[in-house]
Amino acid sequence: MASLRTSFWSNILRRKTLSADTMRSDLRRCLGLGDLTFLAIGSMIGSGLYVLTGTIAHSVAGPSVIVSYIIAAVASGLSAVCYAEFGARIPVTGSAYQFTYLSVGELWAFIIGWNVLIEHIVSASAVAKAWSSYLDSAIGYPVKNYLEVHCPMAGGGVIAGYPDFIAMGVLLLSVIVIIAGAQLSSKITAGFAGVNLLVICVIVGCGLYLGNLKNWTEVEGGFFPYGFSGTVSGAATLIFSYVGYEVIASTTEEAINPNRDVPLSLFVGLSVVAVAYVGASSSLTLMVPYYNISSASPYPEAFKLYGWEWTRYVVTVGALAAMISTLLASLYVVPRYLMAMSRDGLLMQFFSIVTETTQIPYVSVLVGGATCILFAVTFELQILVEFISIGQLLACTFVAICVVKLRYEPNSISRYLELHPIHSPEEPLSTERSTLNAGFMTTEINDTPERTGSGSSPPEATASYIASTESLATAEDDFNVREYVVGTIKTDIIDSKFGHMVLWTTKYSPGTVPNWLVIFATFSLAIVSAFLCFSHHYISSWWCILFICVFGLLAIISMAMLLAFNQDDSIKTFKVPGVPFLPFISAFINILLMMRLQPMTWVRLGVWIIVGLVVYFSYGYFHSAERRVVRNAD
Structure with missing residues (x-):
């Protein structure tokens, strides 16, 4: 019985070994720096710019929404550099799933891959429904009014009130584009992203021309009407506006030069997007006092006050182009994840079938597209949106921890x-x-x-x-x-007068002690996050402050102790600076944001993970490629 338990745990926690088979490329390397950069921009700038900016400025941060966007860009940049290191170092498709499999273990990798899959499936479905609604509203809702009468559905909060055929149509066209090849889909994404950037330039230029600094300085409450806490709360919401690095990290197997282009495209894309968000929010808050900004259609209503009715059509074109580029980016990720998990035997083998002409995993594209269509036709938009954020945050947390873990252990x-x-x-x-x-x-x-x-x-x-x-x-x-x-205590520390205090670490294999320090630091940060999120009524109590200070100090001490161990210095590609501190700051932000999500989001995540575990233990556990390798070796 003991041997069976040992075998079970070794199977589900077994880490993937990098080999020639792992590094093989079944996809066509055809994406250059320009393709990847516009793919990053297209995946980040979605419809949120045209709606969410107004909501945050009106009700959460006021004119300081500009600062909120800057804080969110810095926080997102921490996650982006973690993705950049792995994307440049391991140029194979699968992104966070691959990184977790190589550093943490099989079961955790499956959970991450499974959640990123649902995140991008839901994201594509939600964007398609938003595109449909935006287009329908621009012409007076004729499609909605007709379908609610002639094709009613159950409705009631979860199920949609009518089948969204416009969303179905745009998803079908997007699937055709994706299956036609990475080069074509990247060019089309770049085209729509370019149109979106041109529209943003028009909005910024016109807004700054019409703007008045008094709307920052002489309005009620000034530049920070909700205090700096409102600015931070706005940043916590707007951080999702920068989520697009998963898409770039999934393109590494199709990038011509991933070692250089993946990190560079992430940094250039993030910088361009940050400038666009700051410029657009600046023009909006300069044109209209924050308390008069429309939450539903901020830019058209702002320009309407100046008699510039024509800008309504420009904004509509920009919003529709932004949603198309985001939709294509989300659909791009889904088949790559299905293919990566299928290669490793954790999902059915047919997901990894690649066409000879376009070198695209067409079965994965078709299955992923069909699932997106089912979600878009069946469920309400709000139910879909709530599912998006938690999957990405969970993946970003694991990627940040994996960066630290692999720096301090042989791998x-x-x-x-x-x-x-x-x-x-x-x-x-x-x-x-x-x-x-x-x-x-x-x-x-x-x-x-x-x-x-x-x-x-x-x-x-x-x-x-x-x-x-x-x-x-x-x-x-x-x-x-x-x-x-790698992963052992530094020689100069052992030779110092404090060396006797750390000699006990030499009893363990290289990487063991740093691994436990990483786990303990992550646990401590999770405790601090929980107290900050769930004890706001007692945040000024001595016991609450004591707990936050104690566990915060333990996390800092654990991170500082890692500095006493030798890092892996063999990495020749891009490396995250400031290890272990920067990745842990990224992990802390992601954990904090996850704990701020609604309870029902966690319930839905739990249900989805249970479904995934059924799939894993009924198929993936027995067909795992790594398990077969070990069994054949024995």
Whole structure:
């Protein structure tokens, strides 16, 4: 019985090993820096700019909504740099799912992948319904009025009152675009994102022309009418306006040069989006006093006060273009996740079938698209929207923790990439035989006697083979030494006068003590977040302050103790700066935001996870590729 329990836990917590099979590319590498950047912009700037800005300015932050957008951009940037490190380091599709599988374990990876799937399915469905509603409202709701009479549905809060055929149509067209290939879909996304940016430029230019600084300085309450706490509350809501890095991290297998382009496109995209949000919110709050801003249609109503009726049509075009680019970005992620999980045996194998012409996982695209259509036709918009945020926050939390965890323990990622380096297209070819796969070169040793089929080989081939073998052997020896150092206490600390206090850490294998410190720091941050969210009535009580201070101090001490251990210095691509502090700050923000969500959102998440666990234990547990590898080795 004990051995069965051990086998069960080892199976569900087994981490994925990076190998040549893992790093293979079934998708076409065709996306350059421009494609990825516009994909990032298109996935971030959605309809929220045209609606949510007015709501936050009117009821939450006032003119300081500008500061809220800046705070939200900084907080989102912390998550983006964590995604950037993994996306550049492991250029395979799957994003947060892959990162969790490689660093935490199989079951946690499945849960993350399962939740990111529902998040993007729901996001695509919600955006399609919002697009339908926006278009219908622009022409006086004829479609809604007709369908409510002739095709009524149950309604009642969860189920929609009528089937949304416009949403179905736009989803069908989007599926056709996605299945036509990554290059075409990225160009179309870039086109709509470009239109959206042009509209934003018009809004900002006209708004600043019509604006008056008195609406910032002489209005009731001034620039911070709801206090700085209102500004922070606004940032907590607006942080979801920047969620788009999951899309870019999912494109790494189709990027021509992910080592450079993934981090760069994330930073450029985030910067452009932040400038757009700040500019648009500035123009709005300069045109109209914050208490007169319309929550439903802030920009058309603001321009209407100045007699600029024509801007209503410009804003409508911008909003519709923004929603299309966001919809395409969400649909882009779903089949890549299905494919990644299918490759690993955690979902059915047919999800990883790729077309020979466009090199797209077409079965995953069709299944994901059909699910989106079902959700859009069946459920109310508000029910869908509440499901979106928690999946992304959970994934961002795990990615941030994975960054710290892998920096302080020996891992298969560093071992594989040290012995099988991936070069960018700008680097010169080596003298060894290599294969070029759309800009990526992997060294192959083909000149061995066994492969030539003869007992001997030409002198040049033998010399090349011996040199290559010696080079790999030297690299492996060097890495074995470095791998032993990673996750152990630094030598200068052991040699110091305080060395006797940390000698106990040498009894454990490399990475064990840092791993426990990461777990303890995360637990402490979760406790602090819980007290900040759920004890607001007692926040000034001595016992509440004591608990927050104690667990906050324990988290800081745990993070500081990590500095005494050797980090993995073999990473040649982009690295998150300020480890372990920046990733933990990102994790803390994400945990805090998750705990601020409505209880029913957590209930829905629990139900979805239970459904996922049924899928995992009925299929994925038995068909796991990693489990098969271990079983064959035994």
